[in-house]
């Protein structure tokens with residue numbers, strides 16, 4: 001870590017400077033994160049800068065556009081406009097690696113909650129990936145919301161870190177340990193699709209940025225028995241359940257999207273209408289790159 005990295009637990013001066021600035025310019029509501037865009041496929045320079053300004057402050061922006069078209073080329077175009085070129089291919093995705101999140105009951109998709117209408121607990125994306133292939137950016141683009149529900153909760157992971165470090169720096173230290181969480185291997189039909197993986201919750205990337213790996217799920221995750229890790233995870237769970245002014249809630253509407261540096265997020269359960277053609281449809285793209293906004 002460089003000499004003035006605020007995420008260095010031994011560097012109080014850099015930390016306090018970073019913390020004060022972060023709090024001073026923190027968004028007060030979801031509205032502060034919203035940027036109006038004419039067409040996400042051809043984002044203008046002024047719109048681009050407005051998105052980056054939100055990302056600098058809170059690692060996320062929500063664009064609002066009147067676009068009613070379908071197609072995975074939309075999030076691909078948005079990603080490329082922000083320098084996101086290294087997309088994470090995952091099972092269940094479309095040919096261009098963008099995932100169409102909609103209720104699907106076929107054998108490939110049915111076991112996975114994102115393709116159901118169930119609630120999804122707080123997490124960051126791809127925490128189960130290899131440590132050198134983490135998802136640093138996340139895009140969502142909404143074609144159709146659900147008839148009811150499907151609201152996202154959003155929290156800047158840097159703000160979660162800030163609040164924890166202010167309250168319990170020893171928890172942050174515990175969550176930076178390399179064995180804080182273990183994700184058991186993933187086996188389908190006797191084939192190991194992913195080996196067991198251990199890693200930290202908070203990590204600092206080679207370029208000095210804070211990255212977070214987290215899930216509130218109880219299944220398929222084994223937390224370290226270190227009492228400080230246990231206490232830190234419980235504290236984080238309480239924070240995310242709370243009505244903290246730093247947690248935002250919103251439901252993406254047609255033509256809207258989320259551009260984020262893989263912040264913490266959740267999703268409420270939802271109801272689709274009778275018409276299968278009108279099911280909730282969101283595109284999701286995850287990238288190994290980070291949005292360069294600083």
Ligand SMILES: [Fe+2]
Nearest residue numbers: 123124125265
């Ligand atoms: Fe997610």
